Amino acid sequence: MRRVLKAAILGSTGLVGIEYVRMLANHPYIKVAYLAGKGSVGKPYGEVVRWQTIGQIPKEVANMEIKPTDPKLMDDVDLVFSPLPAGAAGPVEEEFAKHGFKVISDSPDHRFEPDIPLLIPEINPHTITLIDEQRKKRDWKGFIVTTPLCAAQGVLLPLAPIYQNFKVDSVFITTMQAVSGEGYPGVASLDIIDNIKVLGENYDNKLIKEVHRVLSETKRNVNDSGNDVTLSATTHRVATIHGHYEIIYVTFKEDVNVEKVREAMDNFKGEPQNLKLPTAPSKPIILTNEDSRPQVYFDRWAGEIPGMSVVVGRLSQVNRRAIRFASLIHNTVRGAAGGGILATEFLVEKGYMD
Amino acid sequence: MRRVLKAAILGSTGLVGIEYVRMLANHPYIKVAYLAGKGSVGKPYGEVVRWQTIGQIPKEVANMEIKPTDPKLMDDVDLVFSPLPAGAAGPVEEEFAKHGFKVISDSPDHRFEPDIPLLIPEINPHTITLIDEQRKKRDWKGFIVTTPLCAAQGVLLPLAPIYQNFKVDSVFITTMQAVSGEGYPGVASLDIIDNIKVLGENYDNKLIKEVHRVLSETKRNVNDSGNDVTLSATTHRVATIHGHYEIIYVTFKEDVNVEKVREAMDNFKGEPQNLKLPTAPSKPIILTNEDSRPQVYFDRWAGEIPGMSVVVGRLSQVNRRAIRFASLIHNTVRGAAGGGILATEFLVEKGYMD
Amino acid sequence: MRRVLKAAILGSTGLVGIEYVRMLANHPYIKVAYLAGKGSVGKPYGEVVRWQTIGQIPKEVANMEIKPTDPKLMDDVDLVFSPLPAGAAGPVEEEFAKHGFKVISDSPDHRFEPDIPLLIPEINPHTITLIDEQRKKRDWKGFIVTTPLCAAQGVLLPLAPIYQNFKVDSVFITTMQAVSGEGYPGVASLDIIDNIKVLGENYDNKLIKEVHRVLSETKRNVNDSGNDVTLSATTHRVATIHGHYEIIYVTFKEDVNVEKVREAMDNFKGEPQNLKLPTAPSKPIILTNEDSRPQVYFDRWAGEIPGMSVVVGRLSQVNRRAIRFASLIHNTVRGAAGGGILATEFLVEKGYMD
Amino acid sequence: MRRVLKAAILGSTGLVGIEYVRMLANHPYIKVAYLAGKGSVGKPYGEVVRWQTIGQIPKEVANMEIKPTDPKLMDDVDLVFSPLPAGAAGPVEEEFAKHGFKVISDSPDHRFEPDIPLLIPEINPHTITLIDEQRKKRDWKGFIVTTPLCAAQGVLLPLAPIYQNFKVDSVFITTMQAVSGEGYPGVASLDIIDNIKVLGENYDNKLIKEVHRVLSETKRNVNDSGNDVTLSATTHRVATIHGHYEIIYVTFKEDVNVEKVREAMDNFKGEPQNLKLPTAPSKPIILTNEDSRPQVYFDRWAGEIPGMSVVVGRLSQVNRRAIRFASLIHNTVRGAAGGGILATEFLVEKGYMD
Numbered sequence A, B, C, D: 001m002r003r004v005l006k007a008a009i010l011g012s013t014g015l016v017g018i019e020y021v022r023m024l025a026n027h028p029y030i031k032v033a034y035l036a037g038k039g040s041v042g043k044p045y046g047e048v049v050r051w052q053t054i055g056q057i058p059k060e061v062a063n064m065e066i067k068p069t070d071p072k073l074m075d076d077v078d079l080v081f082s083p084l085p086a087g088a089a090g091p092v093e094e095e096f097a098k099h100g101f102k103v104i105s106d107s108p109d110h111r112f113e114p115d116i117p118l119l120i121p122e123i124n125p126h127t128i129t130l131i132d133e134q135r136k137k138r139d140w141k142g143f144i145v146t147t148p149l150c151a152a153q154g155v156l157l158p159l160a161p162i163y164q165n166f167k168v169d170s171v172f173i174t175t176m177q178a179v180s181g182e183g184y185p186g187v188a189s190l191d192i193i194d195n196i197k198v199l200g201e202n203y204d205n206k207l208i209k210e211v212h213r214v215l216s217e218t219k220r221n222v223n224d225s226g227n228d229v230t231l232s233a234t235t236h237r238v239a240t241i242h243g244h245y246e247i248i249y250v251t252f253k254e255d256v257n258v259e260k261v262r263e264a265m266d267n268f269k270g271e272p273q274n275l276k277l278p279t280a281p282s283k284p285i286i287l288t289n290e291d292s293r294p295q296v297y298f299d300r301w302a303g304e305i306p307g308m309s310v311v312v313g314r315l316s317q318v319n320r321r322a323i324r325f326a327s328l329i330h331n332t333v334r335g336a337a338g339g340g341i342l343a344t345e346f347l348v349e350k351g352y353m354d
């Protein structure tokens, strides 16, 4: 039996925060010990939270009081999940790390620092050793580990087995993302009723840059540096609540058989599966052959650990050197809270949480 | 002054039918003389029509009675617009052509017959000579001319100037189409609230096949047969009422400068513009440089003839041999009724309506 | 321990059918033995069903084959749940009853026959004795019991304690109902995006008529016949998936204190609660005092048996003889499948299922 | 011919501001001379405005620069339309009035001051004499006139002829309002996709209070003080862009024949109609007998001056002393900008704009 870890959830009333609360309610060894917020401080969690997810508010947290986001009040806490808004997150997370806390962040503020892991445990597990470097360099007792942008994870999980096994030339991504991806209040209804919200170049580039970093940290089985992969994304929000849906075209430097690609995806596994981590789905990629799937409403909660698997469908051969597929990721689960919990479990196994 | 042409509109209560009614209300020489329907026969137009478009029902048609879809009742009619449902359209249109009527069809039933034009007057105007062949071969006094699938036109209009001037290698299309594209009742609300409806392989292929046919009829300025262009499409409906939005990636066989592509699009004109046809927009392609445009709600009615121009934006260089852009077409206007009227005006100029 | 009852679910792939499947998956003594359908006959349930509800398709039914709606194939079945479409249901249900089956119907076809119960077990439990009459009169070995229209149940559950305890004069109802209430495909997306669908007089009257019948079967504690209660409804669909939301104004023949009304609602219980039936929520009416609740998205699955309680809020005194409240009912659960299961459990207790 | 009035539009980029711009583009004697804003100051109107209405941005304003909201910069301006946000509007409008400007306000900040008219020219025209009182009391050269809350106008316009001619006892209102009613960004998409947003008691009461004030200023033809009318409202937003839809139950102190009510509504006219003001619809109330109308999407722009008439339908007798109807008002047109322009035209006729 593992030692119980006591966790604080920052931004606990947010769209990512509620998924941490939901998923940790039955976790074998991580317990919610502290719920932090900002505007809602002082109120009982169950009264103020917008519970925009499945199931009901767990009884054990409904009456917990929301407390300030202050490391000095968290004596009893072993680790800190930080789904704080961009901008606010950066300094807060550094302060926590300085105070000795292990911080798992879903915010974008530290995603491009070379000594801070941008971790998907199935894809770039070895990057956790950056923690040692980070602590040394920054003289921190604690540390920060980040998870990538939800939409980037929806690309990376299905792309990883392809990139590992084939000589990829270009990746062209078109996204249709859910409104919950911008938090609350987030997307204005006037932007999304009878409309598609164009996210624009900055967002496109953010997505690409994160995919680039994680790909560059992916070990390959093919004799090809992979350095010159072209990546492009065109990003949008549509009127869906949860679930980012993305159409991905991949071209290759040599002929590729789509059945081999399917096999690679189907067999895709990583350390979380090998280690049987509690929040690891047995299949990080669920493949569907149905012509009209994945669909956001019906598939975003797929898998034995709902929302932790990416659902891939529409996989087909475009020409000898090109394939196409659709990927659906639950943005606040695998794309945020679930990814954060999985990262934590992996760090536990590797001794970083002791 | 042109001779006035008396038109019958089949399927006049449908989503395409109402655009014919709206656009012809002020047409200089085409007058609505007969409104045909099926379930609504016998009722006053203004009472039964679902007027799901801009403006109000034109006074002159509000009290017209809807009549049967029967060539024998249309003595007084010069030409027939046929936005009939797939399947129903085929035999009806042939009967009309046999009876000597000039039929302009938006239905899919005759889009792949080699002697029937699939016409976008800006792109493949010379294909109208197929009419002569058609009449001879089929021994028809009338004829049938068709317009392509709305979503295909949204690809073809911006693609034409590219295809004409550059050596295109592949075209990867992802669509987010409006629900009105399936007619009424069409898309179930349960498929589209908090969901994206995947249209699937058949629809993908239909789109590709139509783009293929029209491209193959496009005259090129480049020294390249264009025969081996790869086309792929992934098609969806999202919760928008009108306006098909499509993200298009184009790769080339040689280096291409996106600014040259922009220029080619910006200068794109065809016979309708040269002939100053009444329903021809001065610019078939409206280019926007705004980072967040086109947007369906704000741009689908763009142009001095609302809905007759395709709005293209997000045009950018992906790498030396690839570009990306977004295209927005009003599906029931340029993609159907407006396209049909423009085709008619062109046929008038070329003497096919005498 | 109760004897296990083997149930057939007609219309098992429909929106109500799936709730029967979901709720019976863990039922203590009712087991799904037969899944019937029409268009989907012959296919594995898990492959064809549109699972538009919470949770995942129960493993034990995913591979069951969908079978014809034919009593002769159901040797092994004890009772039949019938969420069949209006029109189709009538003759089918009679045939089943004739063949000796106990039929619990959510369809409207037999809701106004005086010898067929229209049952909400909390409100008019004694009407089950109509079964005896029914069997005698019709010479059936089986029987039919029906449940009221979902929207009527959303009125009746909160109205019952008011009607029982106060002298009601008028009830004015305005509904905002979910699209799933019309089944699949049901409501056209073109009727509901950026629109409110008006259901019209027929539907208004249907609702009123059912409320009337059940009220007239409700035992009262007040010295007032209640015969002359005015009922009026104005009914609509809005763009929500599940959950009928209704605003109800009630006027009285004498002064009424809203706090007494609140108490009556809060204390409301019936036979299902007294008998602790497995699917009976401890509170059929959940009262909320929050100013902005109930809300469809957040409250439709409320209660310890999700979707089995009506959530009532916005209760307030309008003047000395009028009050106002909002009622939210899960249309396919309490308003259909859940109501059917609860009715069955009650019939079991009363010996009608032996 | 009237003297041309030069108008400034404050909040010109807002949802109400754009309707002022649209409606004044072709006004016979009011010209847009100054476009004011806040965040958008310094930019060309056509570049920054979210044109969420019909038609296209009028050419003559597209290149106008947005300027500060400062009376000192408006030498050349005769009157000021003020659709400013609540809170911001109050002091700004007073400053303008002090500086001698005639201010027509759609904001809520001065709606309950006894010397400031809350004007619907068809209903309480005589209240414009409050202007004289206002000027004297406040020592202002200019003045402020306000228009009621959009949702209140949707009640008041159909209620006025009823109140004038019958002894009303109670009015029970349930609203389904469009998201544009909260401005931009306004309603969060997460509150409105698959949900109904409950506006709550404050909003309910605001609506009631405004209806109360205007009713109390309405001249009656019946021998009844009308002081004791009960008003109650339950208010919501649903996923519609424009158009507030309201179900209204009215009870009376004596028997009332709904046909007489219909007649009163149908004949309803006021000063704007008598004076043939340019923006006055010939019928302020358009009555429809169709069972499924009014519908938001199809009727919000009804009338020869689109959006200036309230569409009333579903009118029916509930019992001898109660009726019911549905009212649809275009919130940003009749409910704001159009109401403001009509008020101005009326003030012009009465000499208040000289």
Ligand SMILES: NC(=O)c1ccc[n+]([C@@H]2O[C@H](COP(=O)([O-])OP(=O)(O)OC[C@H]3O[C@@H](n4cnc5c(N)ncnc54)[C@H](OP(=O)(O)O)[C@@H]3O)[C@@H](O)[C@H]2O)c1
Pocket (backbone or CB within 6 Å): A010, A011, A012, A013, A014, A015, A016, A017, A036, A037, A038, A039, A040, A041, A069, A082, A083, A084, A085, A086, A088, A089, A106, A107, A108, A148, A149, A150, A180, A181, A182, A183, A184, A185, A331, A332, A335, A336
């Ligand atoms: N939504 C997604 O799909 C998604 C996916 C991946 C990553 N992320 C990232 O996760 C983070 C959170 O996103 P979200 O969607 O959960 O946001 P959200 O719904 O807007 O929630 C924000 C949370 O942060 C708290 N908060 C806000 N400002 C704060 C401050 N200055 N100090 C402390 N707490 C503060 C709020 O507390 P109060 O309610 O008490 O004010 C609330 O709990 C963002 O960085 C986002 O980029 C989101």
Ligand SMILES: NC(=O)c1ccc[n+]([C@@H]2O[C@H](COP(=O)([O-])OP(=O)(O)OC[C@H]3O[C@@H](n4cnc5c(N)ncnc54)[C@H](OP(=O)(O)O)[C@@H]3O)[C@@H](O)[C@H]2O)c1
Pocket (backbone or CB within 6 Å): B010, B011, B012, B013, B014, B015, B016, B017, B036, B037, B038, B039, B040, B041, B069, B082, B083, B084, B085, B086, B088, B089, B106, B107, B108, B148, B149, B150, B180, B181, B182, B183, B184, B185, B331, B332, B335, B336
């Ligand atoms: N919607 C688009 O964006 C779009 C774009 C390009 C092409 N198209 C094509 O245009 C055609 C019409 O589409 P739509 O969206 O306008 O369809 P729709 O809204 O469903 O309208 C169908 C029309 O056809 C009439 N009709 C139906 N069955 C008929 C029959 N057997 N004989 C005669 N009339 C019949 C109906 O009349 P009643 O109402 O009297 O029954 C109605 O007027 C289809 O072929 C479609 O593929 C549509």
Ligand SMILES: NC(=O)c1ccc[n+]([C@@H]2O[C@H](COP(=O)([O-])OP(=O)(O)OC[C@H]3O[C@@H](n4cnc5c(N)ncnc54)[C@H](OP(=O)(O)O)[C@@H]3O)[C@@H](O)[C@H]2O)c1
Pocket (backbone or CB within 6 Å): C010, C011, C012, C013, C014, C015, C016, C017, C036, C037, C038, C039, C040, C041, C069, C082, C083, C084, C085, C086, C088, C089, C106, C107, C108, C148, C149, C150, C180, C181, C182, C183, C184, C185, C331, C332, C335, C336
């Ligand atoms: N939806 C609600 O909120 C609600 C609430 C209360 C009561 N109801 C009532 O419940 C009934 C079902 O509603 P629903 O919403 O579940 O409808 P639905 O989603 O349209 O499902 C209809 C079901 O009935 C089957 N079916 C259709 N025609 C049939 C026939 N002729 N014979 C045998 N089976 C047939 C279909 O099977 P296949 O798929 O195999 O074709 C499908 O399983 C209706 O009477 C409705 O009024 C519904």
Ligand SMILES: NC(=O)c1ccc[n+]([C@@H]2O[C@H](COP(=O)([O-])OP(=O)(O)OC[C@H]3O[C@@H](n4cnc5c(N)ncnc54)[C@H](OP(=O)(O)O)[C@@H]3O)[C@@H](O)[C@H]2O)c1
Pocket (backbone or CB within 6 Å): D010, D011, D012, D013, D014, D015, D016, D017, D036, D037, D038, D039, D040, D041, D069, D082, D083, D084, D085, D086, D088, D089, D106, D107, D108, D148, D149, D150, D180, D181, D182, D183, D184, D185, D331, D332, D335, D336
């Ligand atoms: N929407 C309706 O249906 C409706 C109906 C009746 C009445 N009203 C009332 O009309 C008013 C405007 O509503 P709306 O929906 O048009 O709002 P909106 O869309 O949010 O627009 C607000 C406008 O006010 C400007 N603005 C914001 N703060 C300002 C300040 N401090 N000083 C000067 N200008 C400022 C903005 O300019 P920038 O864009 O330059 O920042 C924008 O032009 C509100 O009082 C509302 O209650 C609205």
